[in-house]
Amino acid sequence: MxxxxxxxxxxxxxxxxxxxxxxxxxxxxxxxxxxxxxxxxxxxxxxxxxxxxxxxxxxxxxxxxxxxxxxxxxxxxxxxxxxxxxxxxxxxxxxxxxxxxxxxxxxxxxxxxxxxxxxxxxxxxxxxxxxxxxxxxxxxxxxxxxxxxxxxxxxxxxxxxxxxxxxxxxxxxxxxxxxxxxxxxxxxxxxxxxxxxxxxxxxxxxxxxxxxxxxxxxxxxxxxxxxxxxxxxxxxxxxxxxxxxxxxxxxxxxxxxxxxxxxxxxxxxxxxxxxxxxxxxxxxxxxxxxxxxxxxxxxxxxxxxxxxxxxxxxxxxxxxxxxxxxxxxxxxxxxxxxxxxxxxxxxxxxxxxxxxxxxSIQGRSRNVIINAFGRNIAPEWVEAELTAQPEILQAVLFGDAQADLTVLIVPTRLGQDPSALSLAVARANGALPPYARVARWHTVPAFTPLNGMLTPNGRPRRDAIATAHANLLSRNEDEIPMPQAFFDRLVTETEPARLSLLSVPQIQDGLTGRISLETYIAYLTEAYHHVKHTVPLMRTARAALRPDQEWLIPALDEYIEEEEGHEEWILNDIRHAGGNAEMVRHGAPRAATQAMVDEAYRFIREENAAGFFGMVYVLEGTSTAIATHGAEAVRKSLNLPKSCFSYLTSHGSLDIQHMEFFRTLMNRVTDPVDQQAIITMASRIFGLFAGLFRAIPHSRHTDEVRHVA
CATH class of the missing domain: 3.40.50.12780 (ANL, N-terminal domain)
Incomplete structure (x- = not known):
């Protein structure tokens, strides 16, 4: 039977x-x-x-x-x-x-x-x-x-x-x-x-x-x-x-x-x-x-x-x-x-x-693109990174026998801001090696089975799409690929490090609320020990700027005013969650936390003060991505009041506004040395921040822990 x-x-x-x-x-x-x-x-x-x-x-x-x-x-x-x-x-x-x-x-x-x-x-x-x-x-x-x-x-x-x-x-x-x-x-x-x-x-x-x-x-x-x-x-x-x-x-x-x-x-x-x-x-x-x-x-x-x-x-x-x-x-x-x-x-x-x-599956053998340098590229690989971006609904890649790649994009909504699409492509490029990155993109109407561009189960009919959009895919050999603003380059070149940070088990479990109260308090403890250095680091960077970098001073002053006192929010959250805030205030950070802080001071003093903005990108970009969702997931899971999450929830909403300011600021950075310093600092801090999270004692909640508070 x-x-x-x-x-x-x-x-x-x-x-x-x-x-x-x-x-x-x-x-x-x-x-x-x-x-x-x-x-x-x-x-x-x-x-x-x-x-x-x-x-x-x-x-x-x-x-x-x-x-x-x-x-x-x-x-x-x-x-x-x-x-x-x-x-x-x-x-x-x-x-x-x-x-x-x-x-x-x-x-x-x-x-x-x-x-x-x-x-x-x-x-x-x-x-x-x-x-x-x-x-x-x-x-x-x-x-x-x-x-x-x-x-x-x-x-x-x-x-x-x-x-x-x-x-x-x-x-x-x-x-x-x-x-x-x-x-x-x-x-x-x-x-x-x-x-x-x-x-x-x-x-x-x-x-x-x-x-x-x-x-x-x-x-x-x-x-x-x-x-x-x-x-x-x-x-x-x-x-x-x-x-x-x-x-x-x-x-x-x-x-x-x-x-x-x-x-x-x-x-x-x-x-x-x-x-x-x-x-x-x-x-x-x-x-x-x-x-x-x-x-x-x-x-x-x-x-x-x-x-x-x-x-x-x-x-x-x-x-x-x-x-x-x-x-x-x-x-x-x-x-x-x-x-x-x-x-x-x-x-x-x-x-x-x-x-x-x-x-791991890279794609279908019959769809492989072989570029002008002889590199094999599975289009499904690149297309998956593109459609992972919220701004992009559909993407189909072309570039056989070409020196670079072109993608046809269907935005998630009509009238999508081109600058938002440009940033979405930059984020996708960040997860790809240089030979597989998109150099050109064009927006097109949606691909559907009704217009013959998709199979009934949703796979692109590549030949039909290429024929329908031949005018966009044929180009003058002297055409120059789209320029990349520095902020987009920063996103592109640090994306692997950002994804590595997001894959840390403590973060993954925190985003879904699967951490214990002890782990949450341990996270807040380490947050206190690095956030208390945020304003001193900014002041150190301000003092160390070269004369030709002094145009960055107003931005640093604005950040200092905004960030002042945030470490006290964390101590209040610890108190409301049942932790000993004064013990945290007078205690010492874990080695991984201290290593991140020490590297930030060293880089500012010894290499390039402008590199500090790489740390700003990590902390604000990461909190924008995870703070609100993580806070709400943990709050519901542990049945804690909102008073235990003032730092995370406020930080998340504030940094959404900060990131637009930061993007505009970074696109004004034109010195190649300063640009590289910001990228280098961001990549290092992503790695050190991941180490900070990995060092936090990690335990998932049980039904007993759920009702501790």
Missing amino acids: SRILSAIRMQDPAKPAINDWTYGSLSGVIDRLAADLCENIGLDRRPVAVEANNSAAWAVLDLALLELGLVGLPLPGFFTPDQRSHALADAGAGWLITDIPRNGGQALRVGTEMLYLHRLDHAPVLLPVGTAKITYTSGTTGTPKGVCLSAAGLEKVATSLVQVIGTDYAGRHVAILPLPVLLENVAGLYSTLLAGGHYLATSPEELGLAQPFQPDFGRLLAALSTVRANSVILVPELLRGLMAAMAQSGHTLPDLRLVAVGGARVAPSLLAQAAMLGLPVYQGYGLSECGSVVALNTPDANRVGTVGRVLPHLDLAVDPATREVSVNNHAFLGYVGGDPALSRIATADLGSLDEDGYL
Whole structure:
């Protein structure tokens, strides 16, 4: 018997299973639907196509087909009519089940929901022995390709996922992706039921997804909050939209414990931003031929910048010469109308494995750009860094045989300020090596399946885009790439160090509220010991400026006036949190904190006083990014009053204003020596600041700690 069906029958019958059905009632519902299907279909073994929105009935139908050993053919709603017709005829579908009544259909009751069975007249097609499900991939052409998969292979994927994630995360899983998409069907539905979780199959309308390419992210956020979702599976586009809704509304999703994201490359900077919003995002990788998931980061094994470790039932290899990823075959039986599958699958993806077994995917081999210097660049890599920026919705990169790269950008909103887009490109460039950085960019209208620029599942049709925008991509060889203001250069060249700081576990856990009260007070203690030096450092820099740098004095005076006394805010926060503020005042900092302060004084006195503004960028830029989100997450987690967070909350709101002032100031710095000093100081302080955080005793909160205050 199927592992999934056995697991359903072995669970506590009183536990919630799918929507309003418990595990006990679910078994009966599956059996009744299977009996109805048997009565109507008889001995016809042709595939049963399913065309319906997400619902409990869809999930039960899928399980009933599994029980009967019938071939399921899920049809995604984003298929065009031609693709739908091709899939039905190509697979030789004998039956179609929908959630919309039509003439001649046989009604099937599934609890309080109705499905409708229709006979089709397609000729039978010879399928590989053992085919349980056919999933059609849209690819980069208009004609979908049918992937035949075995039930045992699909269940191995789901079983491996439960094994590496653990049953502790089997809470309420909300289906956001369409159930016909293999990722949601296997990693969502099957894994949740195997682990004894509660699967919520909600209609697209309720989630704000009635228009799949124009989601209502505010409604999605509200729906996830209402049902207190514990886990979801997203593609990067939906993750970005959900993050934007959270940032705009200020609402969080504290019940979410696992957000799995796949389907396309995810930039580390986007993951860092998600952590700032309290979203526990874990990137994975998969392909249809492997039954969806191949590798996944998990709460217990997460390495940002990779797609995680390979699932235990798979054997993955990377060709040392071509870097192409291949994987042994457990689920794939062959394509409809094609030869039987080989024992290994060549993925056409380019990747690498690190010494700890974490897999990185750079892009598709067929999309690789080879620039005029012979460097290979996977466009997906660069595009992921660009779309990780809040200002950029879509990006497609070009530059084959060119000396530099050009990107076509779709802004997140009409009329986006060009200077904001320029800064967004600079931030993305900062996470890339020089040969992969964007030299030119142009804004263009959105890429959609309707205008032929995207495949139905959201991948760019690069040839069509290049043809449509040939005038923007063809240029005079004497054209000079866009100039880069100094502030943009500062962002670009220090971005790797900034991302390294944001990856420190103490910061990651603080942004999601997973730190103890002791850790928070320990952080405030070190903050006091470096913030008390902020004004003295500014005065030291003011006195050490060269005559040609004295134009910076008014800016320093303004900073001094603004920063005076902030260390007292920290002591007040410590008192309100139950710590000993006077002991902190008269105590000594940790060695890492003292090292950062000492380096700042040394650099100002011995190298270049203008370098101090590199430290300003680190402290203000970092606090702008994390202060407000981190403070609110920790406050809610530890149930502390707002009086314990005056430093973080005030610092965050103040520095948003400061950064615009700082940007204008930095763009007035023209001396190359001073520019380099500011960049060098910023990079060093990022590293030393990371060391400060790493030195803080790190413990996550427990229920007991949560109620200390």
